[in-house]
Each structure stands twice: as C-alpha cells, then as structure tokens.
Amino acid sequence: MTLDTVLQVALSGLLMGLIYALVAAGLSLIFGLMDIVNFAHGELLMLAMYATVLLNAATGLDPLLQLPVVAVGMFVLGVLIYRCLIGRALGVQFNRGMVQIFVTFGLAIFIRGAAQLAFGGDFRSVNVSWLGNKTVHFGGVYVPLPQLAASLVCLVAFAALLGISRTEFGRALEATREDRDAVALIGIDRDRIFALGWGLGAAAVGIAGTMLATFYYVSPTVGANFALIAYVTVALGGFGSMTGALVAGVLIGEVEAVTAQVLEPSLKQVGMFAIYLVVLMVRPRGLFGKI
C-alpha cells in the first residue's frame, strides 16, 4: 500500500465521517432534548434531499444557494411534526414509551410511502451544480469538492449548534431537558421549547440532506442507507452530546474506510459495530454521554 493510498483512505474516511456526523446532529439534538428516538430521521433526510433535487431542477439554483431555503422549510416541518404528532404523543397517559416509538415509526412509513407516490421510485440526482463531480488533487491524493463542502458545512453547523447552547434559548433547552415540569414554574413554555428543538433538529437534517444531494442519489428509500449509521453515531457518541456525535461520526467514517481496505469490503460495517459494542460494554453511556 503506497503513502498516497493511505492518505486517500484516511481522507475519504474523514470526509465521510463528518457527513455521518452532520446527518446525526439533528437526531442527537432531539434525543438529548426529550429522550425521543426519532425513527423518521432518515425520511426527513430523504425529504430534504428531494427538496434540493426538485428545487435545483425547477430553478437551476445551485444547492449551496438553496441551503437556507431547505433549512427553513425543514424547520417549519419539524415544528409542525411536534405540534401535530409528538406533542400529542407526549400527552398520552398509558404506554407513553411505546406510543412515542410508534408515532415516529409510523411517520417514517407514511413519509416513505408518500414520497414513492409523489416522486416515483426512480433514482434522481442534482444535475446542475458548481461542485458536482469536481475534484482537486495534491499529488496522488484526490479531494472531491462536494464532500469537502459538506464537511465544512458540518463543522459550521456543529459550531452553530454549540453556540446556540450558550444563548438564553440554549439554557432554556438545557433546563427543559433536566426537568421538564420544573421549568414551567419559572415561566418557560415547555411545548414551545420542544417545538423549537424539533424545528432545529429538522433544520439540521435539512442541511445534511442538501449537502448530501450534491453527490449522492435520491430515492424514497435513501434515508435507510444513512439512518442506521446515524443511530449508531448518536449512541456511540453518547445520547444528547453534540461533541460526541461529531467525534463518533469521524470515528465511524475512519473505521469503515480502514475495514474496507484490510477486510472484504462487504464486511466494512463489521468494524463499526465492533467498536460500538466495545464502547457499550466498557462505557454504556457512550463516549461523551452525561447520563
């Protein structure tokens, strides 16, 4: 194996890992806030990817310019999902845990079916973009520009999410997470905070979807390809920890890339799950988990 190959594998793993982290960010946020695993996470990603592809086809605008539009649209969708579904599921008296699981699970199946109906099963892609299929190379090491852009956006998004946690709103989020009943006593509207949390989580996955659409294909089932890795990323990093999601994403990307080089590529997820199991045994709350 040449030095170029080693560097290329490390770089591919890093870029893919940052993308995994970006996809997991919204999931981690929502989980950390209200202990709900959003099983429709992959489907929200898919919706954002479709929004990007369709907007691009209709307007010819570059996906990078659509980023704010898709993020805002997904924010609104996230708030709506909380107001119409999740908020109600939180209010049930019996089997609350099961209801919360099934409500997002049902939502996932509904969105996937609706997408199939509306968009058909064909694979689609962004066809006009500044970065599409472009690369730069340093010696024998190639850097794909769409993935590089997605990685940078990932870092910015994580910085922004960490920034938000330092604001008044961030502290309200934190307080609501710690004790959702007590915050009502000091005048924090719990429903409002949760709705905004869902909005932020959906916006984050919207950003991930837009960046992903610059180099990945879109189909109604595309969410499943990323959702499993997102769940592992969140669990490995520690539920609710943003830093954890970032570190875990990169770790998974690198482990996957290295496994595919040294083992048979069809086994590349084995390395990732092996690390996950080891962490679960040694440190069940995940790398950066607080709970």
Add this chain to the structure above:
Amino acid sequence: MKRLWVAMAVFAAGLSTAHAEDILIGAIYPLSGNASQIGVDAQAAVGVMSDIINTDHAAIPMLLGKGGGLPHMHGAHIKVIFADHQNDPQKARAEAERLITQEHVVALIGSYTSATAATISQVAERYEVPYMAMDNSSPSLSQRGLKWFFRTSPHDEMFTQGMFDFYKAIGEKTGHPVKTVSLFYEDSIFGSDSSNVQKKLAAAAGIKVVADIKYRANSPSLSAEAQRLKSADADVVMPSSYTSDAILLMRSDNEIGYHPTIMAQSAGFAENSFLTSVGTLADGVMSRSSFALDAVKSRPAIPAVNAMFRARANKDLNDNTSRQIVAVQTLADAIDRAGSSKPEDIRAALTKTDIPGDQTIMPLKGVKFDSTGQNTEATPVIQQISGGAYHTIYPFDIAVQAPVWNVGK
C-alpha cells in the same frame, strides 16, 4: 327510473365479470422499495405486450401482433395481475402462493432480482405452475433441476461469455488485448453468481483477476471500494450492480481520479436513471445487453413496440423491459398453441416452443428451451455509452458504431 338505473348497473356488473375466458397470469415485481421503478416499468412493458396480443396490431411485424386475442383459444384475452415483492424473497414467496391459490393464475412471471426468482420458482414447482423468468439472470436458477422454470433471455454465463468473446475479438482487432480484470459485485445471488462465472471464464481465457471485490449493496459510500479498484489498476473493471450502486460507483471512481474501462453486467447500468444521474461520467462504459434498440434492420417490430412503450412509460425500451415483452410473448404463444389454460398443457407447449428471432424484438437467434427451461438460442450483444445512450458495438456484424477502446493506451 331508479329501477332502470339499478337494472343497468346489474347488467354492467354482469358484463364486467363475463370475461370468464380471460387467461390470468400472475406477475411478481418490486412495486415499492428500492427497486420499485423496475416494477413500474415492468407494468408498462407487460401492458404493452398484453395490448398487442389482445387487440389487433397487424402493422407490428411480430408473433401475435396480428389479430385480437389468442387465435386457438377463441380470441381469449390474457390478463396480468401484478403483486409486489418489495425486493424481499420471503414476500415474493408469499405473493406467489397467493396468486396461485387465491387468484388462480395459470402461470407466473417476474421478478427482476434473482434472489426473489429463487423463491418464486420453488413455489411454482410445488404447485406445478409454469414460472417464466423474464429478467432474472443468475445461471443457478436454471440449474436446480426445476421442471416448471423457463427463461427466454440469456443468463449471466451466456452474457459473460459474450463479454469474453468480445475481449478476444477486440484484442485481435486492435492489438490491445485484455490481460487483467477487476471484479466488483454486490453481496447477493446476482453478484456472486455473476462473479463466479467471470472468474471461471477469465481463467479459461488466460486473463488474470487482480481484484475480487464483494461489496454491501446500498452502502452510503463506495469510496474505499473504488480505492481498491484503483490500486489494482486492471485493464477492465467488471461490475455487477443494481442502479443505486452503479451510480455511486461511477461517482466514487471519479472522486479519486480513477477512470477505468468498464464492462458491466447490465442490471443497474442499463437503467435510464443511471444514465441521467451520472451524465458524461458514463461515457465509454460498456455493458452486455439482451436488447439493441438500434437493431431496427433485423428486428422491424422495434420502432412500433418502442413507441407504444414510450407512450406509457415516457422512456425507451431497455435491456430489462424488452426481455419482459419477449417473455410475455413467448408465454402467450405457448398458451395459444396449447389451446388450453391448464398449467400442465402450457408447460408441455412451452417445451416445444420454437420462435425465430426476427419474430421478437430481441437480437437473439430464437426461443427454444432445453430440459432445464433455459432458452439455448439467447445471444447477447455488447453496447457502449456515448452521448448519454447505449449503442451496439458487438457482434461486429450488427454493430452500429466502432468501439472506443482505451485498454493498452
């Protein structure tokens, strides 16, 4: 007045159930899930052929084009009932059973993926109903001693033989023979069967396999796999992939600055969404095919059938949809010759099938089944992408353009 309406409604209901002589055929395809577009396109293709059979299309020069319905069955119509296997072998098994026992179909057709064909054909065998594999290409399907299995199109061994014949011919023609190949295949019956044949034929041709890469289907990334292909640096990369991975492979190669000569085992590479998604990155990609849209001279029915398909699906016929059309045609011909809708009579007629190639839309020599149910006269072509479409480059006598051959340069 109200009574009159009721009477008319009853009469109309009676009419709609009066098609007792309709011959029911069950089709099992992925209509939802990752491969759903294949199933939707199959519905269009099967619809086109049913239409050609059931109503008069004298202007289309192919078997069963002329006249409405099946002539030896008093003009009976064929009716195809679709079921969804969601690309899951177990669902395919359940749907096959339901179609046979509940819908009382006299034959089954399907199913795109070879993994689902394996379970459907087992059910067909147990209930003694013919299964016509329309677009399943794993050789092992017809090597299990099944009595009720039939396949009109070539299997991957015949397809792959076509590729190696082409390597030999182009090597002699250009003086740049293929010395090494890399295999790249998904972890399924399709991928492993295809790569096994490729290994066998490569050894027979004295071509070295320098990379043997089995990958996980629908991965989020194929960059590590592409890196291994690049390191191996073979003369030709031979992928066996469905659409999603075909798209990702072309992009992942490009992302690390790797632009190999590719000879694909069709499947995803034949799909329209592959061509539109990867655009110019796909230029020069070669694939085996059982269909040549441009072979109009020797297959005069192609333009009319393609126009009918285009009206329904808004795209041209391809490797998969053309095979579906010929399979339905072959099955209908057998039912017609049997003069009966009993499965055992249909099976007997299928074994005596003898359709000349020019009565179909495929470039095969003809349709004749051996004792395993495989059409022995199914001959593939090799095509190459230029300008966003496939063009036939081999066999040289029916080629419409010269191959672009970068091996050894």
